[in-house]
Every structure is written in structure tokens, then in C-alpha cells.
Amino acid sequence: MNMKLPLTIKETQEGLLKKEFSAVELVDAYLNRIKKFDKEINAFLTVSEEIAYMQAKRIDESIHRSGKKIFDEYSLFGVTVAHKDLFLTKGVRTTAGSKVLKDYVPQYSATVVKRIEEAGAIMIGKLNCDAWAHGSSGENSDFGSTKNPWNKEYTSGGSSSGSAASLALNFCLITTGTDTCGSIRLPANYCGVYGLKPTYGSVSRYGIVAMASSLDSIGNFGRSVDDIKRVFDVTRGEDGRDATVANYQFPTTNFQLKPKIRIGIPREFFVEGLDKEVEKTIMESVDLLKKEGIEFKEVSLPSTKYGISIYYIIQPAEVSSNLGRYDGIRYGAKRDNFGDEAKRRIMLGTYVLSAGYYDEFYLRAMKVRSKIIQEVNAVFEDVDALIAPVAPTPPFKLGEKVNNPLEMYLTDIYAATANLSGIPSIAIPSGFSKKGLPLGFQLMGPRFSEYTLFALGKFYHELIDYKPRVAF
Amino acid sequence: MAKLTKKNVLHVAKLANLTLTDEEVEKYLEQLSNIISYISQLDEVDVSELEPTSQTTGLENVLRIDELKPGNSLDLKYALSGTENTHNDYFQVDAVLEERSDPTTLKLRGASK
Numbered sequence: 001m002n003m004k005l006p007l008t009i010k011e012t013q014e015g016l017l018k019k020e021f022s023a024v025e026l027v028d029a030y031l032n033r034i035k036k037f038d039k040e041i042n043a044f045l046t047v048s049e050e051i052a053y054m055q056a057k058r059i060d061e062s063i064h065r066s067g068k069k070i071f072d073e074y075s076l077f078g079v080t081v082a083h084k085d086l087f088l089t090k091g092v093r094t095t096a097g098s099k100v101l102k103d104y105v106p107q108y109s110a111t112v113v114k115r116i117e118e119a120g121a122i123m124i125g126k127l128n129c130d131a132w133a134h135g136s137s138g139e140n141s142d143f144g145s146t147k148n149p150w151n152k153e154y155t156s157g158g159s160s161s162g163s164a165a166s167l168a169l170n171f172c173l174i175t176t177g178t179d180t181c182g183s184i185r186l187p188a189n190y191c192g193v194y195g196l197k198p199t200y201g202s203v204s205r206y207g208i209v210a211m212a213s214s215l216d217s218i219g220n221f222g223r224s225v226d227d228i229k230r231v232f233d234v235t236r237g238e239d240g241r242d243a244t245v246a247n248y249q250f251p252t253t254n255f256q257l258k259p260k261i262r263i264g265i266p267r268e269f270f271v272e273g274l275d276k277e278v279e280k281t282i283m284e285s286v287d288l289l290k291k292e293g294i295e296f297k298e299v300s301l302p303s304t305k306y307g308i309s310i311y312y313i314i315q316p317a318e319v320s321s322n323l324g325r326y327d328g329i330r331y332g333a334k335r336d337n338f339g340d341e342a343k344r345r346i347m348l349g350t351y352v353l354s355a356g357y358y359d360e361f362y363l364r365a366m367k368v369r370s371k372i373i374q375e376v377n378a379v380f381e382d383v384d385a386l387i388a389p390v391a392p393t394p395p396f397k398l399g400e401k402v403n404n405p406l407e408m409y410l411t412d413i414y415a416a417t418a419n420l421s422g423i424p425s426i427a428i429p430s431g432f433s434k435k436g437l438p439l440g441f442q443l444m445g446p447r448f449s450e451y452t453l454f455a456l457g458k459f460y461h462e463l464i465d466y467k468p469r470v471a472f
Numbered sequence: 473m474a475k476l477t478k479k480n481v482l483h484v485a486k487l488a489n490l491t492l493t494d495e496e497v498e499k500y501l502e503q504l505s506n507i508i509s510y511i512s513q514l515d516e517v518d519v520s521e522l523e524p525t526s527q528t529t530g531l532e533n534v535l536r537i538d539e540l541k542p543g544n545s546l547d548l549k550y551a552l553s554g555t556e557n558t559h560n561d562y563f564q565v566d567a568v569l570e571e572r573s574d575p576t577t578l579k580l581r582g583a584s585k
Binding site: 107201214244308309310320329330331346350361365367370371406447 | 476480481483484485487488489490491492496500503504506507508510511512513514515517519522523524525526527528529531534536546550551553554555557563565
């Protein structure tokens with residue numbers, strides 16, 4: 001079958017309604033692509049073919065029976081989703097990318113998984129990631145690294161490696177991910193798709209393997225701003241199972257930009273070490289937006305230079321606690337199945353929390369974290385959003401940083417600010433480098449400003465007449 | 473700045489219930505030393521006026537009524553489904569206490585090591 005696969009939710013639902021294709025035919029096409037290309041890319045850890053066909057058949061029957069109104073009722077009707085393998089899926093193996101959980105079949109589903117399913121989505125499988133979400137390249141997965149679809153010698157970015165790569169290859173329509181320090185934004189940036197890291201506390205973490213609980217944000221990927229917004233509309237809000245989630249009253253205006261928008265350019269994010277092409281794509285975007293009347297202002301966040309140091313104290317501390325539960329008794333394999341990076345972080349975390357070092361490292365890091373938050377809050381008194389690189393360079397080669405953990409950690413130097421201060425950020429694709437690898441930037445905003453960021457993203461998207469692309 | 477020693481690595485591995493090979497001890501000593509040296513840049517920050525941040529939600533004392541809801545707990549069959557090591561509908565675990573030879577010398581396994 002040679003059908004043209006839709007690239008966005010809108011195209012998918014219009015096609016289903018006009019009977020250009022059925023949901024079952026969509027699943028056929030996705031599964032064919034996965035079978036054909038994923039041996040080289042390694043984006044999927046589990047393909048849930050049976051569930052996908054069962055759900056697709058139900059979708060086709062409902063459309064036949066109810067017609068257009070079913071799409072008004074269920075906003076993700078007929079949308080094919082795959083989840084990062086950190087999200088528990090009832091009855092479908094969930095590994096967290098680690099051999100410790102290689103045979104673990106969850107007894108319940110994560111809130112996000114359930115909500116997406118109840119909105120009419122079709123689940124096609126589970127996606128590769130760095131084990132326990134520890135990594136910036138996907139190379140720490142115990143099941144092999146995910147390759148970058150745009151050039152297989154390069155990493156896809158991590159930790160949500162499969163989530164980004166599978167969209168760049170059209171293995172499905174939307175994917176989910178987690179972002180503790182860039183794990184959504186970096187792979188989105190490296191694979192040329194959109195990624196949302198929402199406000200900490202806007203989406204429930206219930207049923208998602210915990211990494212660093214004061215930083216974990218549950219987000220999603222798509223090939224357009226509309227798509228990442230549509231999924232956020234479904235996943236956000238209280239579920240009574242995660243005490244950090246508040247039912248914030250988001251403004252419901254769709255993509256409406258307020259009249260006077262001012263965006264900050266944080267000086268400390270444009271320093272030595274930033275790749276010229278990354279800087280250029282951002283400055284070109286700034287110029288374009290300026291011409292449309294958006295104001296830009298240089299701002300300063302001096303303490304963000306400590307971001308990675310704070311993060312590599314707080315995060316391993318919380319990791320060592322969260323991974324303490326894996327004892328192989330109730331489920332999962334024994335602790336000698338932890339890979340190198342998990343062991344490294346458990347030990348670092350145990351060290352910074354241990355007697356004699358707690359004040360020197362952990363307490364101090366929590367205090368400097370407050371300083372970053374103060375600076376971020378002060379800047380948002382003055383600007384509506386911040387524009388910044390996602391990472392210092394475009395995608396790097398597989399193997400380039402694996403023997404130097406510190407160098408790997410520094411990949412996320414521009415990601416840390418949003419997680420440490422709990423603010424939302426979206427990764428936006430802007431084009432391609434001379435080598436043909438994706439380029440982009442991130443837009444951060446104050447807590448619960450997701451809809452301003454969506455509006456800005458959409459404005460930019462229309463300005464450059466952005467068309468989603470698939471690598472091959 | 474604290475300097476990491478081999479003794480620290482072994483101690484931390486024991487606290488975290490991880491078993492390391494000799495090569496791993498050497499490797500982690502070097503890698504963790506590099507990381508600790510980097511994160512020690514926080515020493516230069518004056519933190520005397522700063523309160524620690526442990527979370528960013530601004531929420532306090534989030535409570536709910538403690539009641540049993542159908543569907544909120546797992547049936548026995550599901551609760552035990554993650555392991556084959558069960559006994560009479562209980563999880564089977566390694567013994568924690570040593571066999572009693574003299575009632576006065578009951579001790580935790582491992583405590584004598």
C-alpha cells in the first residue's frame with residue numbers, strides 16, 4: 001500500500017473523516033515503517049501491534065457510526081501514540097530502558113497514558129530511552145542506542161531518544177516523554193521536532209518511573225505546535241494521585257498573542273562554547289520576530305552558570321533515593337543489573353547525602369537553586385518569555401562523549417534553568433545545519449505560561465511557513 | 473573541596489547496596505572525582521542569606537481524605553504478578569535474621585561483617 005501518511009493531528013483526523021484512509025490502514029502503514037526502518041534506528045523497545053489493531057478497529061467503527069461529532073468529543077481520536085518506556089502501560093512491558101525491568105509488566109497505567117487513551121488515541125508501542133532517563137544521547141539505554149534519523153552516525157539526543165526519533169521517521173503521530181534536565185527538549189532539538197517541557201506540577205507523574213522527583217516534568221512531542229498543545233490540553237491537571245499537581249486556571253484563548261510581547265535574551269546563554277550555527281539560527285529568528293513588532297531585550301541570569309553543578313547534586317541525590325526501591329523482591333531484577341550510568345548516579349547521590357557531606361553539597365545546592373529561582377522570577381517581571389539555545393551544539397556523534405560523563409552532563413547546561421526553577425519551555429525547530437542536522441531553540445516562560453509559549457511558537461511557525469519534515 | 477578516596481567509593485557502594493568490581497572502583501573513583509571537582513564550583517557562592525528550595529510548586533500540605541476507593545488498590549493476583557518468588561500469597565525474601573542458636577545473640581545478618 002502506498003498511502004501518503006499524515007504528519008499532524010489535523011491532517012490525520014480530516015483524512016479519517018473524509019475516508020482517505022482508515023485507522024486500521026494507518027496502523028498498517030506505521031507498523032510497516034517500523035518493520036522496515038527501526039532495525040537501524042532502534043527507537044522502539046516494544047511494538048504493541050495487537051492493542052493498536054484492536055483500538056484502530058474500534059475507531060473505524062465509531063467514525064462509521066457517529067461521523068464528525070466523535071472528533072469533537074474525543075480530541076485525540078484516531079491519533080497514534082507511542083510512549084517513552086518510563087510510562088507504565090497496563091499489560092504492556094515497561095523497562096525504563098533498563099535490564100532491571102526487562103520483564104516488568106505493569107498492573108496499571110500512568111495517568112497520562114490513561115488520559116491519552118481516553119481521548120481516543122491508538123497506542124502503537126513503547127520507546128527507547130537512556131536507562132532510567134539518565135543521559136543526553138540515548139546511549140545509556142541497556143537495549144542499545146537510538147540513532148539520529150537525519151544521520152545515523154549521530155545521536156538522537158536523550159534521554160527521550162526514541163520519542164523524538166520516531167517522529168522524525170513517522171513511526172507514529174505523537175509521543176510522550178519526561179524532562180528532568182532537557183530530556184524532552186534536547187532530543188526534540190536534535191531530531192527536528194517540537195517538544196514541550198511543561199511547568200513542574202502541571203502534569204501528573206503518577207505511574208511514571210521516577211528519576212529526580214523535584215525536577216521531573218511530564219511532557220510530549222509532536223510535529224507541530226498545535227499537536228503538542230492538543231496533547232497538553234488532555235494530560236494536564238489534577239488526578240488526585242500526585243500531590244504536586246495543581247488545577248491551574250489556564251487562559252483558554254487559542255494561540256492569541258497579547259499585543260505587546262517582550263522576549264528576553266539571557267546574556268549568559270550566548271557565551272563561549274556556543275556553536276556558531278546554533279547562535280546564528282537564534283539571531284535570525286530574533287530578527288524575524290523583531291520585524292513583526294515583538295520586542296527583544298538583553299537580560300542577565302548570572303547564577304544559571306551554576307545550573308549543572310546544582311543539578312548534578314540534587315538530581316543524583318533524588319535518583320539514589322528513587323532507585324533504592326529496586327531490590328528485585330516485588331518486581332524487577334536484582335541491583336547488579338543496573339548499568340554504568342545508574343550506578344554512577346546512585347553513588348554520587350549517596351555521597352552528597354552521606355554524613356559529613358550533606359551540608360557541603362546537598363544543602364548548598366538547594367540554596368543556590370533558590371538564587372537561580374530569584375533571578376528567573378525577577379527577569380519575568382520584565383519580559384514575557386526567554387529565548388535560548390537548547391544545547392551548546394547541534395547533534396554530536398555516537399560515542400563522542402560516552403567515556404567522559406562530565407562532558408556528557410554539560411550538554412544540558414542550557415536546559416537546567418527551566419527544571420531547577422520549575423518553569424515551562426518548548427523546543428522549536430528552526431531549520432538545518434550545513435551538515436543537514438536539525439537546528440532550533442527553546443522558549444521559556446514563567447510558571448503556567450504554556451499557552452503564551454504555544455502562541456509564540458505558532459506565530460514563529462507561521463512566520464517561517466514551517467512545514468513538518470520526515471527524515472526518510 | 474573534598475577529595476574523593478577509594479575508601480569513600482567503597483563506603484558509598486555499600487550504603488547504596490551496589491556490588492562493584494575492582495575495575496569499577498578505579499573507574500568510578502576517577503569519574504566521580506572529576507564530577508565532584510566540577511560541582512565544587514558552588515563553594516564560591518555566598519549562601520548565607522539563601523533559604524534552600526526543595527520544590528517549586530508553592531503548594532503546602534496537600535491533603536486528601538483517606539478512604540478506600542474501588543479500583544485504587546490492586547487485587548492480590550496483580551500485586552504478586554511481578555515476581556515468581558511467592559509463598560502462600562506472600563512475597564518471598566531472603567532471610568534478614570540469622571538462625572537463632574543462642575537467644576541472647578540474635579543479630580541482624582550482615583551486622584557482623
